Amino acid sequence: MGFQVAAKFQGIDFYNLDALFSEEERMVRDTVRDWVEDRVLPVIGQAYVERTFPTDLIPEMGELGVLGANLPEKYGCAGLNNVAYGLIMQELERGDSGLRSFASVQGALVMYPIYAFGSEEQRQQWLPRLASGEKIGCFGLTEPDFGSNPAGMITTARKTSDGWLLNGTKMWITNGSMADVAVVWAQTGEIGDTKGIRGFVVPTDVAGFSARDQKGKLSLLASDTSELVLEDVELPADALMPETSGLKNPLMCLTQARYGIAWGGIGAAMACYAEALEYGINRIMFDGPIAGKQIQQVRLAEMVTKITQAQLVAYHLGRMKDDGTMTPQQVSLAKRANVDMACEVAREARRLLGANGILIEYASMRHMANLESVYTYEGTHDIHSLILGQTVTGIAAF
Amino acid sequence: MNIVVCLKRVPDTETRVRIDAEGTGIETDGVKYVMSPYDEFALEGALRAREAAGTGEVALVTLGDAASGETLRQGLAMGADRAVLLDGTVTPDGLATAKAIAAEIEGVDAPLVLLGVKAADDDQQQVGPMLAVVLGRPCATGVVEFAVEGAVVRCERETEGGTEVLELPLPAVLTITKGAYEPRYASLKGIMAAKKKPLEQKSAIAVEPGLVVERLELPPDRPPGRVVGEGPEAVPELVRLLREEAKVL
Ligand SMILES: Cc1cc2nc3c(=O)[nH]c(=O)nc-3n(C[C@H](O)[C@H](O)[C@H](O)COP(=O)(O)OP(=O)(O)OC[C@H]3O[C@@H](n4cnc5c(N)ncnc54)[C@H](O)[C@@H]3O)c2cc1C
Numbered sequence: 001m002g003f004q005v006a007a008k009f010q011g012i013d014f015y016n017l018d019a020l021f022s023e024e025e026r027m028v029r030d031t032v033r034d035w036v037e038d039r040v041l042p043v044i045g046q047a048y049v050e051r052t053f054p055t056d057l058i059p060e061m062g063e064l065g066v067l068g069a070n071l072p073e074k075y076g077c078a079g080l081n082n083v084a085y086g087l088i089m090q091e092l093e094r095g096d097s098g099l100r101s102f103a104s105v106q107g108a109l110v111m112y113p114i115y116a117f118g119s120e121e122q123r124q125q126w127l128p129r130l131a132s133g134e135k136i137g138c139f140g141l142t143e144p145d146f147g148s149n150p151a152g153m154i155t156t157a158r159k160t161s162d163g164w165l166l167n168g169t170k171m172w173i174t175n176g177s178m179a180d181v182a183v184v185w186a187q188t189g190e191i192g193d194t195k196g197i198r199g200f201v202v203p204t205d206v207a208g209f210s211a212r213d214q215k216g217k218l219s220l221l222a223s224d225t226s227e228l229v230l231e232d233v234e235l236p237a238d239a240l241m242p243e244t245s246g247l248k249n250p251l252m253c254l255t256q257a258r259y260g261i262a263w264g265g266i267g268a269a270m271a272c273y274a275e276a277l278e279y280g281i282n283r284i285m286f287d288g289p290i291a292g293k294q295i296q297q298v299r300l301a302e303m304v305t306k307i308t309q310a311q312l313v314a315y316h317l318g319r320m321k322d323d324g325t326m327t328p329q330q331v332s333l334a335k336r337a338n339v340d341m342a343c344e345v346a347r348e349a350r351r352l353l354g355a356n357g358i359l360i361e362y363a364s365m366r367h368m369a370n371l372e373s374v375y376t377y378e379g380t381h382d383i384h385s386l387i388l389g390q391t392v393t394g395i396a397a398f
Numbered sequence: 399m400n401i402v403v404c405l406k407r408v409p410d411t412e413t414r415v416r417i418d419a420e421g422t423g424i425e426t427d428g429v430k431y432v433m434s435p436y437d438e439f440a441l442e443g444a445l446r447a448r449e450a451a452g453t454g455e456v457a458l459v460t461l462g463d464a465a466s467g468e469t470l471r472q473g474l475a476m477g478a479d480r481a482v483l484l485d486g487t488v489t490p491d492g493l494a495t496a497k498a499i500a501a502e503i504e505g506v507d508a509p510l511v512l513l514g515v516k517a518a519d520d521d522q523q524q525v526g527p528m529l530a531v532v533l534g535r536p537c538a539t540g541v542v543e544f545a546v547e548g549a550v551v552r553c554e555r556e557t558e559g560g561t562e563v564l565e566l567p568l569p570a571v572l573t574i575t576k577g578a579y580e581p582r583y584a585s586l587k588g589i590m591a592a593k594k595k596p597l598e599q600k601s602a603i604a605v606e607p608g609l610v611v612e613r614l615e616l617p618p619d620r621p622p623g624r625v626v627g628e629g630p631e632a633v634p635e636l637v638r639l640l641r642e643e644a645k646v647l
Binding site: 008010023031063064065066069080084088 | 472585
């Protein structure tokens with residue numbers, strides 16, 4: 001801190017949005033930014049090519065307080081507002097989408113449902129440990145045959161004399177192999193009955209539960225993506241999250257995570273734009289910096305424009321979330337627009353970097369590859385188009 | 399054990415400095431301000447000493463304008479217990495600053511006063527030793543690590559090629575430099591808690607500065623580099639120039 005030789009990242013703020021953030025919000029952002037600069041950027045390239053998640057960063061994230069940071073202090077969380085939470089996601093994703101994915105899953109998809117739909121015992125048991133990073137969680141909604149359409153899920157939970165019996169397979173589960181606890185969504189009624197879907201808090205060491213690493217990924221390499229198999233998993237009655245009553249509950253979790261992703265995309269895009277700008281200024285070709293050529297200036301102008309637009313969307317969405325007026329459809333717009341923006345910025349940055357742009361020494365291609373997952377998970381880009389389409393036309397086109 | 403840490407709000411060390419119209423200060427527009435990094439070491443040292451002692455408070459004192467409140471809250475977020483903002487003008491005169499701070503510290507029951515070895519903006523290294531003189535307390539400068547042992551504080555300083563160990567009776571003043579005290583991150587909970595910690599704002603006593611800045615100039619542009627050749631054949635010429643022209647060999 002203060003003694004780095006390389007120029008420290010100062011953020012991208014073409015519209016002086018800093019003036020709109022409170023002092024605390026800025027302090028939170030700058031703290032996470034410094035941490036990412038010091039602790040993540042030096043190791044993430046190596047972790048990526050080795051296809052490992054840098055697990056030693058987990059307790060550090062816990063100590064900083066970034067896990068479930070917008071949940072109450074009573075459960076060991078930082079109790080931040082949603083704008084500060086969004087800024088955390090932005091800064092984590094400036095490091096790597098895998099890191100932000102870890103924090104999104106832990107906070108928005110595991111801690112949030114336990115907080116919002118769990119019993120007081122479930123909250124007490126899990127939230128402080130998940131906040132500190134002592135325990136890791138995963139969220140099992142997607143199945144091999146039910147991705148964009150989770151309503152059709154075939155993982156079942158059947159009532160037994162003293163609890164529940166779960167059977168099924170969940171796929172593409174972030175943190176799946178390293179998780180201590182899984183929030184699993186299963187059908188308790190007839191297949192296809194959206195009101196029959198319930199959430200369960202499943203310790204991953206129960207008999208019949210297994211996780212298998214997803215091999216062959218070309219995106220989000222510094223992240224654990226796994227398949228979960230539940231084979232006659234017997235759970236006590238109190239494994240059920242009592243306040244879950246249908247598909248709307250996992251969708252509420254997704255709204256939380258998508259909100260963070262809308263900010264995360266900005267972080268990834270900032271990393272790529274800053275890299276492209278610096279490279280463009282220093283790379284001499286045809287006797288001048290390539291940033292002095294009109295084509296590259298168009299690229300950079302597009303990037304800074306898109307980032308600025310995305311910042312305004314995220315900022316206002318955050319204020320609406322804190323006011324309690326935000327709708328899931330508004331989150332869809334932001335997730336869709338900001339991740340698409342990040343994909344474009346990453347790809348253009350990679351191109352500006354020429355051959356160097358394909359190397360792991362630079363961040364743009366890593367972000368570019370990662371963002372294809374971000375584009376796909378938490379509702380694909382297309383699914384958000386259909387949500388918006390339905391919102392404006394009143395006609396569902398799924 | 400109570401400890402006072404004096405700190406200063408300075409432009410981020412990454413700032414590209416521009417001289418203002420009067421030619422005596424820097425353009426402050428668009429400049430990001432931070433706690434002087436040496437003061438961060440001092441604060442970290444104080445927090446660890448308080449943790450080791452298990453009791454006492456760490457109080458922060460700064461002389462500056464209202465914006466310095468943000469820097470104090472940063473220190474509170476890192477773990478200090480309370481803060482005092484002495485509202486006044488910071489001049490380049492270290493003695494004026496030392497007197498203003500001393501007026502506050504004299505009334506505080508704190509056997510240890512810590513400062514950064516220097517402020518990262520003006521690099522003067524004056525305030526710490528001058529504060530010690532005004533308070534009539536012993537002073538060790540450029541301390542890399544210290545430990546309070548009963549009524550004394552033992553300090554390590556790095557000297558050319560070795561280490562010097564000093565012992566000072568309390569109360570004492572130490573200026574801290576880079577060494578054992580890599581500053582912690584403010585935790586996000588700490589940032590929230592900082593809001594509830596006391597931050598007292600009072601007018602600094604007026605001290606007429608004994609020195610003024612006449613002129614501030616940026617260093618002249620460095621002459622462009624020269625390519626003396628390529629490959630191993632260029633080495634003899636390079637060595638000759640380094641020896642005869644640059645005189646660095
Ligand atoms: C790295 C990674 C991590 C993930 N982590 C998790 C996790 O932690 N937990 C979890 O539950 N899930 C997770 N997922 C799963 C993710 O949410 C799903 O992949 C996503 O919902 C899409 O489902 P699918 O892959 O089955 O694609 P499909 O639903 O089969 O979609 C295939 C294509 O068809 C399009 N499409 C689908 N329906 C329509 C339609 N009606 N009209 C037009 N086009 C349509 C889609 O947009 C897409 O282009 C993760 C995925 C990835 C890649």
